[in-house]
Amino acid sequence: MRLAIIDYERCQPKKCSLECIKYCPGVRMGEKTIVIDEKTGKPVISEVLCSGCGICVKRCPFKAISIIGLPEELTEDKIVHSYGQNRFKLFGLVIPREGVVGILGQNAIGKSTVLRILAGEIIPNLGKHGEEPSYDKVIEYFKGTELQSYFEMLKEKKIKAIHKVQYVDVLPKVVKGKVKDILKRIDEKGKFNYVVEKLELKNILDRTLDQLSGGELQRVAIAAAYLREGDIYFFDEPSSWLDVRQRFNMAKLVRELNKVIVVEHDLIVLDYLSDYVHIMYGEPGAYGIVSLPKSVRVGINEYLYGELREENIKFRREPIIFEKRAIIDYKNRPILLKYPNMKKSLGDFKLEVANGEIYKGEVIGILGPNGIGKTTFVKLLAGVIKPDDGEINEKVKVSYKPQYISPDYDGTVEDLLSSITNIHSSYYKSEIINPLQLEKLLDKEVNELSGGELQRVAIAACLSRDADIYLLDEPSAFLDVEQRLRVSKVIRRTADEKEAGIFVVDHDILFQDYISDRFIVFSGEPGRYGYASKPLNKREGANKFLKEMNITFRRDPETGRPRANKEGSQRDIMQKEKGEYYYE
Structure with a gap:
């Protein structure tokens, strides 16, 4: 075909x-x-x-x-849904089952389409886009499989599906009222107080949705889904905008539900959350194929290898292996920037920063919960805001990618990047355009880009500038697993080849583990007080951060990727007793 x-x-x-x-x-x-x-x-x-x-x-x-x-086995009669002639086609479906089923795959591969079909929002047309879709045809198509009875119940409205959508930022446009009133109105389980405590919603109960940040909106959407009585729950990218603690709080809450299907790009959260996974592969924007269900460890490892052993299919040329990098003694290298002890007050919030330094070729990961001052610290380094006490006197060139990116540039991606550097050199193509997959975006208007496209362009723009220090605030947001790993390699190469210093704020621990040489750990009380540590060696910083999160990590022996231990497991208890929260 x-x-x-x-x-x-x-x-x-x-x-x-x-x-x-x-x-x-x-x-x-x-x-x-x-x-x-x-x-x-x-x-x-x-x-x-x-x-x-x-x-x-x-x-x-x-x-x-x-x-x-397409492979020979993918014939026209195996299409589950098509968006029209010469448009995206979906092959296969996820099978709902007890427990949590994860879906892992690239952006634009059909993951959200799968959720919408199983939630009853789309009746699959089986590739017959000229005909009216019907559940009778779908039931006949899946005759003799587990999905036959599922679609029969969907047709007869015997399944109540609860769907937490991907783009929570649209909620303020369609839902009005205070958080407290909204959640109490839809609470069908009598667990309002329980959810407020678990998702740390107490401080925002009297706010309206249009007054909430992205992370706050996400937690309200998760709470709303949990509080409703349903037969099956769908969560589309529930960790977006959440910090590490909030991600694990979310995962623990979702695991209390009896039947869940979740789409997630944070591999550590997906691993912790799921009992089984389906891998989705194919060509983004063209077609997607759903694999057989796999145990969570096997599924994630096969995805990283790019090879589905049971199906005998290789869908990526190069495997992704998290090799342990050698620890470099940066103290033998020149210091790029020294910053003093600093203080900054913003309204009722107060931030204190311990003095520190960054060396040539070094990447420093910044870890901490939301609302603790990480973005304020980055803005102090960038010179966007001035400290109340302490001042950076050294003159260094700084390039800054903010957390929230505004697509207000009037022109194409090519125009934007060309205004910064020569984008037609072989070096730029091989080091920036190709790994960040920007070639097809060059002639698109910046103000028409999706969230993931805009993120990649913003990263490229930041790293394209001539600078001594690069500041990247949440560069993994809106990116899928493979895009995050490509971005991490671009960041590392920029540090190594330009001998630049790079500060990275991000909540994806796997991403931070891969790129960072040292960590700055933020402690305190979100929204009221934050304290930034000195740059700590990787082991010390990770141990400090994970201990505050009360989470232990180990490494997968096959791929080297970090995995979170289940709370209360033998491994979790043993590592906590030793004080070794880090994954060695």
Whole structure:
């Protein structure tokens, strides 16, 4: 089977000479391989007639066409859902079961589509996009499988599905009122006080949703889903905007529910949260395939290896291995920046910073809960705000990527990056554009980018500037697992090759473990007082932070990735007794 995918946002027939039609060998021989749709005025490619020559792909000036050859076993009758001709197609579905089932895969691979189908929000069309979808057809399609009875119950409305959506920032537009009133109104379990305590919502109960931060909105959405009585629960990226403690609080709460399907990009949280995982692979934006269910450890490891052993499928060329990096004695290198003890008050919040330094080629990870002053500290280093006490006198060039990125640039991605540096050099292409997958974004308007696209462009812009110190605030937000690992490699190479110093604020422990040489740990009381430690060696810093979180970590012997121990497990108790919370 061959897929012909057209990105209709990129396709602009009024600005081209219809090269896809003009140069198509099939069209030249009189076949209707590519025709213009009368309604949209845009091309439609017949996947049956397409020879797969790829000429239209190369000739399209907007890079809007992809021709993809699929494995032989993926025939047309195995499509579960299609968004239309020349659009994304989904093969396979996750099977709901008792416990927590995780879904792991790249962005735009169909994970949210799977959730919406199983939640009853989409009736799958089985690839017949010209016909009216119906549950009768779906039930017949899945006859003899576990999904047959599931869809029968969905059809008869015998399943109550609770769905926590991915984009919680839209909630203030559709839900009005104070947090307390909203949660009490939907509380069907009588557990309002319990959830408020577990998710630390007490301080925001009297606020309206439009007064909440991203992390606060996320916790309210999780609370709302938990408080409703349901037969099955769906959580789409529940750890976004949450700090480490909040992520594990969320995971413990979700595990109390009887039947859950969760999409999550934080591998440590997914590992801690799930009993089973389904891997989704394919071509982002083109097609997605759902693997067989796997135990959580085996599934995550196979995903990192890029090889599904049971299915005998290799979907990535290079495996992802978390090799333990040698500890470098940075004290033999020149110091790039020394900063003094500093104090800063913002309203009722007070921050104290212990003095420290960063060396050439060093990456310092910044760890701590939300609302503890990490972003304030980064802004002090960037010179965006001035300290009340203590002043950085050294003159160094600083490049800063803020936590919240505004897409207010008037122009394309290429215009933005070209205004900073020469983006056409072979070095820039190999070190920035290719690893961050920016090639297809260069001609897109910055103000039209998605959250993940905007994040990658902002990281590229920050690291493209000529600077001594780079400051990255939550660079992993909106990125999938593979994108996070690519970004981490770009950050490391920038530190090594430019001999730059890099400070990184992030809540993904795996991401921080991979890139950091030392840690700054923030302690205190969120929203009231924060204290930033001196830069600590990795072991000392990680132990201090994890002890405050009351979480222990170990390393997976196969891939080297950090894994959180289940609370109260034998390993967890043993490490706490030794005072070794870090994963060695």
